[in-house]
Each structure stands twice: as structure tokens, then as C-alpha cells.
Amino acid sequence: MAGRLKLDTLIANLAMEWVSIPKPNGKGHYEGQHAGVSVSMVKSALAEVAKRHAQGQPKVVEKVPVTVETPVVPVAVDKAVKKQTNGWGWSGVGLGTVGTVLTAIAGWSWQTVALFAGIAMIGCLVALVIGPWIVHRVNAIRTAVEG
Numbered sequence: 663m664a665g666r667l668k669l670d671t672l673i674a675n676l677a678m679e680w681v682s683i684p685k686p687n688g689k690g691h692y693e694g695q696h697a698g699v700s701v702s703m704v705k706s707a708l709a710e711v712a713k714r715h716a717q718g719q720p721k722v723v724e725k726v727p728v729t730v731e732t733p734v735v736p737v738a739v740d741k742a743v744k745k746q747t748n749g750w751g752w753s754g755v756g757l758g759t760v761g762t763v764l765t766a767i768a769g770w771s772w773q774t775v776a777l778f779a780g781i782a783m784i785g786c787l788v789a790l791v792i793g794p795w796i797v798h799r800v801n802a803i804r805t806a807v808e809g
């Protein structure tokens with residue numbers, strides 16, 4: 663259908679797959695085989711398939727803009743979540759990271775740098791541990807606010 667094969671080659675290939683289709687010479691592919699249709703019938707059918715294939719192909723692809731709604735957290739839910747989760751985990755991460763960088767820049771001992779790095783690690787762990795709790799609280803608050 664795409665025109666990559668000559669018509670006779672296509673018919674010969676089809677004859678190897680389907681016993682009822684003849685080779686271009688009108689005989690069956692296998693010895694003693696009698697094809698059920700003539701070569702002209704096969705050519706006519708393939709011409710009709712090619713015509714329908716060409717008609718069914720889109721000529722121009724139109725791009726249709728699709729608007730996607732961005733989910734927005736209601737203000738009441740956002741305030742309630744901030745009130746209940748007040749950022750303790752992230753404050754530990756921030757303070758520990760800033761402290762580690764500042765002590766390294768100031769040239770303090772490795773023990774002090776390690777202390778602040780440990781604080782940052784603990785802050786990360788706290789944030790990871792309370793993360794599911796925050797998600798649960800957000801869902802509970804959303805349900806309570808939205809009804």
C-alpha cells in the first residue's frame with residue numbers, strides 16, 4: 663500500500679501466505695495447488711484497498727488546543743495545613759545545611775561541621791517521617807473544609 667513493493671512482488675508474497683491467492687503467473691505457489699481466484703481479481707482487490715487506504719489517510723493534522731485545569735489548593739485548606747504543620751522538619755534541614763556551610767567556610771573544626779551536618783540529616787529524617795502524616799492531615803483538612 664505504501665508503494666515499497668512492485669505489485670507482482672506483493673502478489674507473490676501474498677500467494678506464499680494464502681493458498682487461495684495465485685502467483686503473478688496465475689498458478690498456485692505450491693505444487694498441485696489451484697488458486698481460488700484469478701490474478702486480475704487479486705489486482706482489482708488490491709487496487710480497491712490502495713484507493714481506500716489513500717482516502718482514509720489524514721491530509722492535514724490540525725492541532726487542537728487543550729486547556730488543562732491546574733489543581734489549586736483552596737486558601738482555607740492551605741492556611742489550615744500551614745497552621746498544623748508549621749515547618750519544623752524543614753527548618754531543621756535549612757538550619758543544619760546553612761550551619762554546615764558556614765562552619766566549613768569559617769574554618770571551624772571538623773567536629774563542628776559534622777555536628778551541623780548531623781542536624782541537617784536529622785532534619786531530613788524528621789521531614790521524611792512526618793511527610794505521610796502531613797499528607798494524611800491535608801486530606802483530613804480538605805475533607806473538613808470542603809465538606
